[in-house]
Amino acid sequence: MVASQHELASKIGIDVLKKGGNAVDAAIAVGLALAVVYPEAGNIGGGGFMLYRRADGQAFAIDYREMAPGAASRDLFIDGEGKLIKGEGSSTVGYRASGVPGTLAGFDVAFKKHGSGKISWRQLVEPARSLAQNGYVLTKRLADLFVSYKENLAKYPDSNRIFLNSGKYYREGDLFKQPELAQTLARVESHGASEFYTGKTAELIAADMKANNGLITLQDLKNYKAKERQPLRGNYRGYEIITMPPPSSGGIVMLQVLNMLEKYDVRSLGYNSAAKYHLLVEAMRRSFADRAEYMADPDFQTVPVEKLIDKKYANERNATIDQRKASSSKDIGQGAIEIREGMDTTHFTVVDAAGNIVTNTYTINDLYGSRVTAKGTGVLLNDEMDDFAARPGRANMFGLIQGERNKVEPMKRPLSSMTPTIVMRKDGTPWFALGARGGPRIITAVIQSVINVIDHDMDIQAAIDAPRVHHQWYPDELLYEPYGMSPDTLNVLTSYGHTFAARPGQIASATGIMIDTDGTRLGAIDSRSDGEAIGY
Ligand code: GLY
Numbered sequence: 304m305v306a307s308q309h310e311l312a313s314k315i316g317i318d319v320l321k322k323g324g325n326a327v328d329a330a331i332a333v334g335l336a337l338a339v340v341y342p343e344a345g346n347i348g349g350g351g352f353m354l355y356r357r358a359d360g361q362a363f364a365i366d367y368r369e370m371a372p373g374a375a376s377r378d379l380f381i382d383g384e385g386k387l388i389k390g391e392g393s394s395t396v397g398y399r400a401s402g403v404p405g406t407l408a409g410f411d412v413a414f415k416k417h418g419s420g421k422i423s424w425r426q427l428v429e430p431a432r433s434l435a436q437n438g439y440v441l442t443k444r445l446a447d448l449f450v451s452y453k454e455n456l457a458k459y460p461d462s463n464r465i466f467l468n469s470g471k472y473y474r475e476g477d478l479f480k481q482p483e484l485a486q487t488l489a490r491v492e493s494h495g496a497s498e499f500y501t502g503k504t505a506e507l508i509a510a511d512m513k514a515n516n517g518l519i520t521l522q523d524l525k526n527y528k529a530k531e532r533q534p535l536r537g538n539y540r541g542y543e544i545i546t547m548p549p550p551s552s553g554g555i556v557m558l559q560v561l562n563m564l565e566k567y568d569v570r571s572l573g574y575n576s577a578a579k580y581h582l583l584v585e586a587m588r589r590s591f592a593d594r595a596e597y598m599a600d601p602d603f604q605t606v607p608v609e610k611l612i613d614k615k616y617a618n619e620r621n622a623t624i625d626q627r628k629a630s631s632s633k634d635i636g637q638g639a640i641e642i643r644e645g646m647d648t649t650h651f652t653v654v655d656a657a658g659n660i661v662t663n664t665y666t667i668n669d670l671y672g673s674r675v676t677a678k679g680t681g682v683l684l685n686d687e688m689d690d691f692a693a694r695p696g697r698a699n700m701f702g703l704i705q706g707e708r709n710k711v712e713p714m715k716r717p718l719s720s721m722t723p724t725i726v727m728r729k730d731g732t733p734w735f736a737l738g739a740r741g742g743p744r745i746i747t748a749v750i751q752s753v754i755n756v757i758d759h760d761m762d763i764q765a766a767i768d769a770p771r772v773h774h775q776w777y778p779d780e781l782l783y784e785p786y787g788m789s790p791d792t793l794n795v796l797t798s799y800g801h802t803f804a805a806r807p808g809q810i811a812s813a814t815g816i817m818i819d820t821d822g823t824r825l826g827a828i829d830s831r832s833d834g835e836a837i838g839y
Contacts (some may be wrong), residue, residue: 304824306836307651350405351665367409369402398517399685411496438480484681488758553722562617577795591776629800633781650738690717737815763817
C-alpha cells in the first residue's frame, strides 16, 4: 500500500511495487512524483527524512535535510539595527532563504543501499519526468493555492511564469505542464542524482544564486551529503516506537511527551476529556521548552538525547505538573513572539508485500518554499534557513523560539520537527507507520495519533482524523481545532488557567498505514487534506 497526499503519486508508487520494486523503490518514485504534482511541498529543491524498517527488523534513518551554504553565518538574517531582515534577503523569502537541497542525495543513498535492485533509477524518475512534460489536470485546490501565494511567487520570473501562468493564472481543469522541471528530471534520469549536484542543474542553480545575491555555490552543491543516522528508539506502555533522531526534534519531543503521559491512566481519563488535554498540554509545554534549549544539528552541537528521552527525566518533569492547574511558560522559559499558520511539508508511507516499511517526510519549509524557482531548472527552492534560529531567542515563522545551539553556521543542518514514525506491536511485528505535515504541529499531531491508537483503541484513520490540541511552550497558548473541543471542556481548561489561541486552527495533517493482525494494510489520509491511499 502507498499513502501519499496525491492520487497520481500514490498510483506511481503502486506501479513500482507491481513491477517487483520494494518499499524503498516505491517511496523514491512517490517522492519524485510529488515534486511535480504537489509543488507546494513535494520537491527536489528541499530536504527531509526517510525512515526505513526492513522486514527482517533492521531499521535505518536517512537524513537528507538541507545544509546551510558555506558562506552562511550567525547574523545573516539580521540588519544593521539588529532587526530581522524582511522580504528578499530574509530567512523566509528569496534567494538567501534556501539551504542546499538534499532530496535527490537522500533518494540516491536509499536507492543504492536499500533498493530492491529489480527496478532501475530511470524507471523511478521517468514517471515524474513524464508528468512534468505532459502535464496533469489541476484540481481546484491546487489552482487556487497558486493564486493565494501570488504576492511572493510573482516576484521571481520563473515562479511567476510557471505557477502563475505569467499573471493569467490557472483554473481548475487546466492542464499544468512544467517543461523545465521535465528537462531537469531528464538529466537526473540519464546521469543519476549526482547531476543535480555536479552537472548542468548545479551550474544553473549556482548561476542564478550568484546573479541574485544568493549564497549557494557550485562547491556547496558538490559538498552536500545525505547522512545515515541511527533511528531513535523508545517505547510507550511497552510498544516500541522507532522514529527520527536529530537534526529532527520530532522524535525526541514525541518520546518525551509519551514518557510523561505514561504515568497517567490516559485510557480512563477518556480521549477528549479536559483532564487528558491538560496533562497533554503540560507535557508538550515542557518538551518544547527543551526543544528550544537543547536540540540542534548533532554534528555541530551535543544534543543530550539519552537524558531527554530517559523515563527518569520524564518523572522529574512530571513532578512539576499540577493536575488541576496550568503552569506558565514564563516559569519554564522565556520569549515574546508572534505566530503564523504553517502548513508546509508532506508525508508519505509505503508498506510493500514483504512487510518492508518506508515512512518519509520531506519539505521545502513554507508552502512554495522561498518562492524562488531557480532559473531554467523548474526547481522550486526551499526556505529552510528559517528553521535555524535566525535571531537566537526570538521566534521563527512557526512562532518557535530556538537558542544559540541552532544558530546559523556554515554547512550545518537546521533543526526540524519532522517526525516519521513506526510503532511496533508487543510481539515485535510492525503495527503502524505515520507522519505529518505542519511545522511544529507535526510533532503534536503524531503524538496524539499514537495515543489515540494505543490508549483509545482507534484504527489509524480514526486516530488521524480525531480533533487534537497543540502547545509549543511559546506562544503560551493552547490551540484547538474548529469544532474540536466542547464548551464544557473549554470551561474546565479555562478554570485550570489555560489560555487559548485567539482562534481555533487546523493542527497539521497526517498520513499513515496500519498493518492489521491478518496482514491487511489500512491506509489513512487525514480528512484535513487531500491524498489517496492505494493498495494492490
Ligand atoms: N520545515 C519544517 C520542519 O522541518 O520542521
